[in-house]
Amino acid sequence: MSEKRIIKCPNCGVFNTNKEYCTNCNTLISHQKKRELKEQDSKQQRVEEAIYEKExxxxxxxxxxxxxxxxxxxxxxxxxxxxxxxxxxxxxxxxxxxxxxx
Ligand SMILES: [Zn+2]
Missing domain, CATH: 1.10.287 (Helix Hairpins)
Structure with missing residues (x-):
């Protein structure tokens, strides 16, 4: 993991190196992290839907x-x-x- 990932914050335009959140405004800028969170969300949603259907x-x-x-x-x-x-x-x-x- 020596690779440097420089991501420009879409919110304030500050460049961040190897960060998941913007150092300036704390916006989530990591695409991988975003994807992870999204997957978690949809998983959670499926579980909730299943529970809802059941009850x-x-x-x-x-x-x-x-x-x-x-x-x-x-x-x-x-x-x-x-x-x-x-x-x-x-x-x-x-x-x-x-x-x-x-
Ligand atoms: Zn920012």
Whole structure:
């Protein structure tokens, strides 16, 4: 890594040698670092999307409208499960509220 990389800061025009951030204004100027951060971002985004899909109750809605009937059945089962869980959750919340008020 003896190679010198001189990058002109796109923000303030100062030349920086072997720096990831501009010494003058702290702007990220390393292309490699930029790419790394971008990759991290998209990876993080994919993870968040996967979690969202998993936890999103709308999945049941989507499944219920699926052209394939087995998926629609799964959608209804999922929908019922979500309903039961939220009913229990609401009941529990009410119960706790009652105790707290009591
Ligand atoms: Zn700068």
């Amino acid at each position: 999103n109750p709308k999945l049941a809605e989507r499944l219920k409208k699926h052209p394939f009937f087995l998926y629609r059945i799964a959608g209804w089962i999922l929908y019922s499960a979500i309903m039961v869980v939220s009913a229990i959750g609401a009941g529990l919340a009410w119960f706790i509220a009652m105790i707290a008020a009591g």
